[in-house]
Amino acid sequence: MPRVETLERPVKAPPRQRGRSSARGKKAPPPQDRLSQRTLFLRRVKRSLKPGLWILGATAVLVVGAELVRTLPGAKPHPAPPADAMLAAAPPAPAPVEQPGLLAEALAAIGFRIHHIEIHGAATIDPRALSAAVDVKAGDPTFGMSLARIQQRVDALGPVRDATVERILPGTLVVDITERDVYAIWQTIQNGQPIFQLIDKNGDVIADQNAAAAKRRQPSLLLLSGADAPQQASTLIPELKAQPSVYAHVAAAERVDGLRWNLILKNHTVVKLPDGDEAAALAQLTKLQASMQLLDRPVEAIDLRQPGRLVVLPYTLPPPPPPPGKAPVKRQEGQ
CATH class of the missing domain: 3.10.20.310 (membrane protein fhac)
Known part of the structure; x- marks a missing residue:
């Protein structure tokens, strides 16, 4: 019999899968850690x-x-209540401190x-x-x-x-x-003592002010006296300023019986103005000052109260002194 030889066929290797080889070549990503409960809670709160x-x-x-x-x-x-109402009412409670x-x-x-x-x-x-x-x-x-x-x-x-x-x-x-503009100084008498207060153009008193300091700052401030002087000042002062040569000699103005003004000059001469129409009297005084320097003369009073008439009152001269070497005769008691 013929000899039968068994030939072993080589076993073929299975075909290589490309997917697996590529997977083996790359590094696998690490597994992700799971977030903790605290981290998730903080994220939700945020x-x-x-x-x-x-x-x-x-x-x-x-x-x-x-x-x-x-x-x-x-x-x-809101405006403050009148002073009379404030005095009549009970004293208010102290204002609370702002907190x-x-x-x-x-x-x-x-x-x-x-x-x-x-x-x-x-x-x-x-x-x-x-x-x-x-x-x-x-x-x-x-x-x-x-x-x-x-x-x-x-x-x-x-x-x-x-x-x-x-x-x-x-x-x-x-x-x-x-600040309120100071218009004049008002002199009043309280308990026998002179009181000096500043007033504005409306005649209202400016409280908490030093009249002497204001006079130093404004030497031209006029001194007024009389009960209704503050209310009438807004009429007199402009008329005086309209006559500069007269206004420069005036130191004070006195309101007489609520009717008219007396001007007191710096040399103590008293100028008596009429009741009404002070402007015409002051204009006449300006002419007299220009022609004869009347305001510079040592006279006691200048009376302009009657329209068209001027009365000048000179100072009363003192008695002459006795001649030198002769003593005045003294009268004895009983003579």
């Missing part, structure tokens, strides 16, 4: 706080804006504090009285005050005609003051 922070910021802006609008120096405070709110304190903590206080126009006001009226010091919260109340207290000071109070962020307080 996301939920974002709308709240926006709302809180918008609310703070609205509150600050409302506070600024409320305290703008536009509205004037800054929580928002003012919170804003102060981030820098909204008063660092500068600027006051303009206070030339004759007592600094202590003005400081007490403003009642703000460095370091106070910028929003811890009422501008309207500060303005009301400053307006109440005697020399103040008008005041404006404003704040400039972050920490400046500005007070602008317009």
Whole structure:
């Protein structure tokens, strides 16, 4: 029999898969760690706080804006009641001290504090009285005050005609003051003592002012006397200023019986003006001064009370002294 030889066929290797080889060539990514519960919680809280922070910021802006609008120096405070009503009423309770709110304190903590206080126009006001009226010091919260109340207290000071109070962020307080113009000095008698007070053009007394200091600042201020002198000054003084040569000699003016004026000159001569039509009498006096220097002459009085007539009263001469070497004869008692 023929010999049968068994030939072993080589076993073919399975075809190589490209996908597996490429996968083996690349490094597999590490498995991701799972976030902890704390991290997830903080992320949720952070996301939920974002709308709240926006709302809180918008609310703070609205509150600050409302506070600024409320305290703008536009509205004037209500006028104070008359003095008689204040005296008749019971003494008011002391005003409560202003306390800054929580928002003012919170804003102060981030820098909204008063660092500068600027006051303009206070030339004759007592600094202590003005400081007490403003009642703000460095370091106070910028929003811890009422501008309207500060303005009301400053307006109440005697020399103040008008005041404006404003704040400039972050920490400046500005007070602008317009003082009342001094028109004349009014002399009255109280308890036998002369009292000198300043008046304005309307005849109102300017309280808390030093008349002597005002006279030093304005030497041309006229001294007035008489019950109704302040109310009549706005008529006399312009007529005097219209006659400069006469006005330069006048030191004071006295209101007589509520009807007319006496002018006291610097050389103590008394000029008696008529009841009404002072302008014509002063014009006549100007002509006399130009022609004969009447106001410079040592006379006791110049009477202009009668229209078209001038009466000059000279000083009474003292008796002549005795001749030298002769002593005056003394009369003995009983003669």
